[in-house]
Amino acid sequence: xxxxxxxxxxxxxxxxxxxxxxxxxxxxxxxxxxxxxxxxxxxxxxxxxxxxxxxxxxxxx
Numbered sequence: 001x002x003x004x005x006x007x008x009x010x011x012x013x014x015x016x017x018x019x020x021x022x023x024x025x026x027x028x029x030x031x032x033x034x035x036x037x038x039x040x041x042x043x044x045x046x047x048x049x050x051x052x053x054x055x056x057x058x059x060x061x
Contacts, residue, residue, distance in 0.1 A: 016022060
């Protein structure tokens with residue numbers, strides 16, 4: 001890091017973001033990460049709801 005330089009982003013500052021291949025790569029990357037995170041979130045919420053329903057009905061496993 002150069003003297004007087006501040007860090008604004010964890011990403012490298014010298015990436016040519018205007019090039020289509022970088023745009024496509026990062027768009028697909030973040031889309032896949034969003035889909036994975038959404039699926040995991042759905043599973044966690046469903047497990048919590050199923051556990052609450054099971055305990056409300058007195059079922060024990």
